Amino acid sequence: MDFTGKNILAPMVKAGTLPLRLLALRYGADLVYCEELIDWKLLRSVRRENSMLGTVDFIDESDGSVVFRTCSSETSQVVLQLGTCNAERALLVAKKLENDVAAIDINMGCPKEFSIKGGMGAALLSQPEKVRTIITTLVNGCKIPITAKIRLLREHKETLAFCKMLEECGVSAIGIHGRLKEQRPRHANNNGAIAAVARELKVPVIANGGSMEISCFEDINKFRAACGVSSVMLARAALWNVSIFRKEGILPLDNVIIEYLKLAVKYDCTVGTSKYCVQSMLRELQESPRGKAFLAAQSLHAICSLWDLGDFCSNIQEERRKMSGAVSNGKAETIEGERTAKRRKHEQDDTSSTDMVTLPCVFQRGLYVKKDADLPKTRLLMWSRQNSFDQPAYSTTQVEKLFRAVLEVNNVKYTSSYWEKNKRFAEQGAALVALVSLGLESKEKALKEGSLLSSD
Structure with a gap:
């Protein structure tokens, strides 16, 4: 060489x-x-x-x-x-x-x-x-x-x-x-x-x-x-x-960013790394309207959408799930063959219940910056009180460095197939599953924001 x-x-x-x-x-x-x-x-x-x-x-x-x-x-x-x-x-x-x-x-x-x-x-x-x-x-x-x-x-x-x-x-x-x-x-x-x-x-x-x-x-x-x-x-x-x-x-910067994002999606780059690279490219353009929207984006899909690549991202991720039987977590694709036996067992145990509702929901803290009353857990708690249900009960499992929560409200259990980086986010993710399932959160809105990953 x-x-x-x-x-x-x-x-x-x-x-x-x-x-x-x-x-x-x-x-x-x-x-x-x-x-x-x-x-x-x-x-x-x-x-x-x-x-x-x-x-x-x-x-x-x-x-x-x-x-x-x-x-x-x-x-x-x-x-x-x-x-x-x-x-x-x-x-x-x-x-x-x-x-x-x-x-x-x-x-x-x-x-x-x-x-x-x-x-x-x-x-x-x-x-x-x-x-x-x-x-x-x-x-x-x-x-x-x-x-x-x-x-x-x-x-x-x-x-x-x-x-x-x-x-x-x-x-x-x-x-x-x-x-x-x-x-x-x-x-x-x-x-x-x-x-x-x-x-x-x-x-x-x-x-x-x-x-x-x-x-x-x-x-x-x-x-x-x-x-x-x-x-x-x-x-x-x-x-x-x-x-x-x-x-x-x-080349014009937008052309470069678009080509970078296509490769980031194709090769399942983490949202953190992808965002870091694009942010480094934007530099002073971070203060532009699109730059500010980019800084608030918390998923690769949300970032791609700012450069008209939302459908491209969704299609690639959906094809990938069909090929692998796995669910993308928006940070690093978790393929069934790469999961540890412990995590597989917990997922099988969690979803074996006929009363369990499971969706690929991701909690994105950046979407809830205005007030805590908008947080999924808070909204679900208020809904429960208004309907005279018992307070939602949460149980959290930690495997390796990841967390997954199951919540029960009105005798139905809800969980996300996405493993979060901490207990708080895992509980919010489970609450978001409940909100979407109960019709309290628009499925279309969640998909657009990247909080709900499209599934088969």
């Missing part, structure tokens, strides 16, 4: 998931890095081929979350960025994923407290012997290229010595962010310092940190020349508008 003359999507926490990576490749990126993934999290994950999505998923079985999702469209161009401080763990991860990615990059530049305290990221810049062990172990034990991404050290000679050591260990490329670990984006990127190191090295150098200088494709080449390197890596400039990789010119 050649790292020379490449335009690359940089690793970005939360943003660098499959939809953004695929869109970057579509627009002309040569390589794409995933967000930094920690070694122990990958080690405890299970590899599964997801035939419904056409992806390979690494699943954390403790909560069913997707640690890493990839597909054949990017296999030869995706680089896994690994957060590690241990050679043995790093090699185990490399062997586990080497058939699903094109290369593995070791993060030695992240200045965040989490990485530093864990001995990862920029903490490795002060531990060259540990780095030597990690890189040598990976290069000797792995069949795919190994790269490293660093930040500048305080003195040129220190940076050069560190990079020379990496080169001697056999890395295929070195990414250099042109700031010190103490510096932030508001500080100027030191292009000259990158150039001074690059001309002393034989391996390809990938320059990073120039987003404030880059607003079009031509600027990428200017940054490349200023840093004296052959390859460039873009983070924020690509996140703001990933069509910056197009030689033909940047």
Whole structure:
């Protein structure tokens, strides 16, 4: 694999998931890095081929979350960025994923407290012997290229010595962010310092940190020349508008958002990640009427509807449920084959009652910002009192890190097939099921808002 003359999507926490990576490749990126993934999290994950999505998923079985999702469209161009401080763990991860990615990059530049305290990221810049062990172990034990991404050290000679050591260990490329670990984006990127190191090295150098200088494709080449390197890596400039990789010119932002959302739906991206990416693209447009509506949206369907993709989202999700027999939770598709035995058992026990009403309702707190009297539990309680029924009774089950509530009112039980992140939301979701079933909440309104997911 050649790292020379490449335009690359940089690793970005939360943003660098499959939809953004695929869109970057579509627009002309040569390589794409995933967000930094920690070694122990990958080690405890299970590899599964997801035939419904056409992806390979690494699943954390403790909560069913997707640690890493990839597909054949990017296999030869995706680089896994690994957060590690241990050679043995790093090699185990490399062997586990080497058939699903094109290369593995070791993060030695992240200045965040989490990485530093864990001995990862920029903490490795002060531990060259540990780095030597990690890189040598990976290069000797792995069949795919190994790269490293660093930040500048305080003195040129220190940076050069560190990079020379990496080169001697056999890395295929070195990414250099042109700031010190103490510096932030508001500080100027030191292009000259990158150039001074690059001309002393034989391996390809990938320059990073120039987003404030880059607003079009031509600027990428200017940054490349200023840093004296052959390859460039873009983070924020690509996140703001990933069509910056197009030689033909940047596209209107709405076009990019629409294409991103289509991929987010197609590959079942979580609503949190999708919203984060679109919000990063909107920037100052968050203050526009549509921007404000976007900020209030709490489901992928609601977000898609703002760009006239509501039907597209609904159709994809419905097709997916027909294929899998599963119900999308709007955050991460929970496929029957991926559920733990515990959760399956609870669902079977809950729904075995003939008096149980089950709907795929999702409680979205953002829809109830005006007054608590509008909350599903409050409305159901008031209805019960008006009809002289006993107060609704709630029982909640916790499995792993998720919650599901069953409520009983007027001798009928109600529950949502969607597992919530906390007890309060689970109870509100069950109350919403009751409101919809009793005709106290419009089914059409709930579907439009994304509170009720369409079902077969």
